[in-house]
Amino acid sequence: MKKALYSTLVFLFFLFSCSKDETFRTADISGKDIDFHITRFDSIFWNIDTSDVCNEFIRLDSMYPEMAQIYIERVMLMGKLGNPMVQIEYNNFHNYPAVKTVFNTVQQEYCDINDIEQKLKPAILRMNVLLPQIATPNFYTHISFFNQNVIVGTGFISLSLDNYMGEDYIYYDSIGIYSYLRQNMVRHKIPTDYMIALLTSEFPFNPSGNLLDDITYYGRVLYATRCLFPEEDENVILGYSHKQMEWAEEHEKDIWDKMVSTHVIYTTNIIEKNKFTHDGPFTQPFGQESPSRLGAFIGYQIVKSYMRNNRNVTLVQLMQMTNGQEILSKSKYR
Numbered sequence: 001m002k003k004a005l006y007s008t009l010v011f012l013f014f015l016f017s018c019s020k021d022e023t024f025r026t027a028d029i030s031g032k033d034i035d036f037h038i039t040r041f042d043s044i045f046w047n048i049d050t051s052d053v054c055n056e057f058i059r060l061d062s063m064y065p066e067m068a069q070i071y072i073e074r075v076m077l078m079g080k081l082g083n084p085m086v087q088i089e090y091n092n093f094h095n096y097p098a099v100k101t102v103f104n105t106v107q108q109e110y111c112d113i114n115d116i117e118q119k120l121k122p123a124i125l126r127m128n129v130l131l132p133q134i135a136t137p138n139f140y141t142h143i144s145f146f147n148q149n150v151i152v153g154t155g156f157i158s159l160s161l162d163n164y165m166g167e168d169y170i171y172y173d174s175i176g177i178y179s180y181l182r183q184n185m186v187r188h189k190i191p192t193d194y195m196i197a198l199l200t201s202e203f204p205f206n207p208s209g210n211l212l213d214d215i216t217y218y219g220r221v222l223y224a225t226r227c228l229f230p231e232e233d234e235n236v237i238l239g240y241s242h243k244q245m246e247w248a249e250e251h252e253k254d255i256w257d258k259m260v261s262t263h264v265i266y267t268t269n270i271i272e273k274n275k276f277t278h279d280g281p282f283t284q285p286f287g288q289e290s291p292s293r294l295g296a297f298i299g300y301q302i303v304k305s306y307m308r309n310n311r312n313v314t315l316v317q318l319m320q321m322t323n324g325q326e327i328l329s330k331s332k333y334r
Contacts, residue, residue, distance in 0.1 A: 023308045025227050025315045027129035029122060034136070036121045038113060041067055042143045042161055046103055050094060053087040066156040067140050075148050099145065102171065106143055106161050109187075113141070119191040123228040127195070130227060130315040134202050139194065146175055150193075152201040157194060164190055180281045180292060184239045192237050195225050203319050211273045211295065212265045212324035218277060219299030219327075220318055223307065227315055238300065244291035252301060255286060255294055256333075306331035 041064065048056040060068040061081055072078050078089040093099055124136055140158035142151065151158040165172070167182045177185070199221050206213070225237050235245035248255070259265045264272060264285075275284045276295025283294040291297075306327050307313060321327060 022311055023304050024223075024230060025130055025307070026230065027126040027227075029125040029129065032125050032128075034121065034124060034128075036117065036124060036139075038117055038120075038139045038141055039064070039067075040113075041071065041140045041158065042103075042106065045071070045142070046094070048090075050091055053090045054082065054084055057081050057086055057090075064140075066138065066153055067142075067151075067158060070151060070153055071142055071158075075142070075144055075151065102145060102162055103143060105165065105169075109165055110141070110161050116187075116190050119229075120194060123191065123195055126228045126230075131202075131224070131319065133316065134198070137198065146171070146177070150197045152197055157198055157201075159190060159194060159197070178281070181279060183241060188236065189239070192225055192229055192232060195228055196221060199224055199319075206322065207270070208268075209322075209324065210266045210268050211259075211276060212328060213322070214273055214277055214324075215295040215299030216302055216324035216327045217299070217322075218293075218296035219301070219303035220321070222296065222300045223303045224315060224319060238297060239293070240291055240297075247289065248291060248294060248297045251286070251290070252298070256298055258285065259295075259298065302328055302331050302333045305333040 044060070044064075048060070057068070057072055058081060060072075069081055072086070073080060076093070078093070079086045120139070127134055128136065135155070138156040140151075140156060141161050142158045143162045144160040146162060147160070149160045149163045151160075163185050164187055166186055167179075169182075169185070172182050172185065203221070205217055209217075222237055226232070226234065229237065235242055238245065240248065259276075264276075267273060273295075277293055280292040282288045282290045283292050286294060303318070307318065309332050310330055
């Protein structure tokens with residue numbers, strides 16, 4: 001009886017050990033903590049003293065030196081810090097009715113961002129373990145009035161909250177934002193978008209490679225993001241709806257077979273490459289029912305297979321790889 005029980009326990013241990021998913025690299029962050037918050041530069045910028053804008057801008061620059069100048073001069077195009085003309089530029093902007101409406105609706109939607117901070121904090125802790133060479137930047141929010149969604153500079157990163165107001169936000173349709181873009185202009189995309197922007201700034205894209213290099217680059221970024229957000233749905237990380245994710249998974253083999261059989265996987269033609277990696281209503285070679293960016297989806301599957309079959313490779317080592325053929329050859333992806 002004891003021997004039978006022992007054999008059963010050994011079998012169960014073996015079963016659970018073998019079934020454990022070792023695809024993704026993990027980080028033990030128990031007992032770790034950081035002092036983290038997102039600076040609401042959107043509110044700070046809006047609520048300055050409108051009677052003394054020139055000095056207020058200088059004050060902002062002294063308080064937020066990495067963010068203020070770039071935002072004021074390059075994003076909002078209000079002129080150089082210290083130029084008295086910024087008084088007129090800011091007040092004209094501040095008093096414009098549509099601008100007021102956008103600001104007020106953003107403040108209503110994002111009066112509390114604690115949920116976003118609570119989702120980002122463990123991701124940053126995991127990043128500190130898995131990608132220790134990346135210094136934790138200061139996180140900001142801004143409003144660009146549907147212009148520059150992401151600002152990344154030395155020591156900081158900022159997202160434009162007016163680009164995350166929900167698919168049905170009144171201004172998106174009136175300014176002609178396509179529906180395939182609006183599906184990702186939602187609150188729950190903010191945490192992963194912060195980290196994707198940070199990863200792409202730390203590991204820049206090289207446009208001179210072939211399509212295989214491109215899709216494995218996007219695959220590496222998506223894989224790293226998934227490691228930082230292990231509880232997030234994969235479709236959210238990829239920017240797909242559940243229906244789009246189901247379509248991609250159902251047709252994965254057909255997509256890959258076509259990319260290989262047509263040899264497009266080795267093309268360096270930018271127009272051809274963009275068909276597989278850029279946002280759009282669908283991925284052109286696969287018909288109007290397909291989601292866009294299926295090249296990135298396939299790249300993500302290749303990278304997952306590579307990391308599953310090369311368990312000694314760290315996330316740091318993966319992110320430093322640039323040869324798509326090497327990743328594919330060692331991935332055993334078919």
